[in-house]
Amino acid sequence: MFFFSSTYLIYMIPAFLLMALSSWYVKSAYNKWSRVASQSRLTGTQAAQQLINAGNLYGVQVQGTAGNLTDHYDPRDKTLYLSQGVASVASVASVAIAAHELGHAMQDAEGYFPLRFRAALVPIVNIGSNLGWILIMIGLFLRFTQLAWLGILVFAGGAVFALATLPVEFNASARAKHLLVQTGIIQTSEEQRGVNAVLNAAALTYVAGLVTAVLQLLYYVSLVSGRRR
Ligand SMILES: [Zn+2]
Numbered sequence: 509m510f511f512f513s514s515t516y517l518i519y520m521i522p523a524f525l526l527m528a529l530s531s532w533y534v535k536s537a538y539n540k541w542s543r544v545a546s547q548s549r550l551t552g553t554q555a556a557q558q559l560i561n562a563g564n565l566y567g568v569q570v571q572g573t574a575g576n577l578t579d580h581y582d583p584r585d586k587t588l589y590l591s592q593g594v595a596s597v598a599s600v601a602s603v604a605i606a607a608h609e610l611g612h613a614m615q616d617a618e619g620y621f622p623l624r625f626r627a628a629l630v631p632i633v634n635i636g637s638n639l640g641w642i643l644i645m646i647g648l649f650l651r652f653t654q655l656a657w658l659g660i661l662v663f664a665g666g667a668v669f670a671l672a673t674l675p676v677e678f679n680a681s682a683r684a685k686h687l688l689v690q691t692g693i694i695q696t697s698e699e700q701r702g703v704n705a706v707l708n709a710a711a712l713t714y715v716a717g718l719v720t721a722v723l724q725l726l727y728y729v730s731l732v733s734g735r736r737r
Pocket of ligand 1: 608
């Protein structure tokens with residue numbers, strides 16, 4: 509089966525290493541700064557609540573969610589889901605993550621275009637990741653190159669989604685850094701350093717996600733263009 513050919517490994521090993529490295533980097537930044545208490549002594553939930561009030565984001569709820577580093581904002585029920593380690597621990601990492609998720613709630617309230625664009629891609633990505641692969645395989649099997657290229661086009665939706673994720677995430681983190689200083693939730697330059705470390709590490713995972721999606725796409729392109737000759 510050519511799916512696990514050596515060419516595939518050449519494309520995917522760098523992606524795998526980058527994903528592993530960025531995931532390690534996030535965990536180590538999180539572990540370090542979740543042990544450093546913020547001067548304000550606010551937990552993630554308290555910081556989120558304070559930022560909701562400061563930003564007049566009425567209707568935005570805060571709830572707990574299971575797991576570690578599973579924090580997210582769900583625009584469907586306008587709720588910040590904070591993991592236990594963020595929700596109930598007063599640390600620099602907690603307030604950084606809570607403020608980042610609140611950044612997404614602000615984007616949602618404003619109708620921030622990159623967020624809406626990315627949400628519109630979700631159904632395409634869900635269908636495309638399977639359909640694209642099937643079209644590529646059938647196209648290659650039947651030596652119907654146009655069909656394989658159509659599969660690549662459909663599959664490319666995943667890379668576009670990963671690309672569209674970057675402005676959404678970078679913007680949420682930029683908002684978080686600004687809000688935390690503006691509201692006085694963080695005060696010292698040491699705390700600012702911690703907030704930057706946690707949020708920049710998280711940003712790197714989205715860059716790694718994009719690199720992986722692009723390498724995967726390039727692998728399929730090499731497969732299809734190689735077959736044509
Ligand atoms: Zn985010």
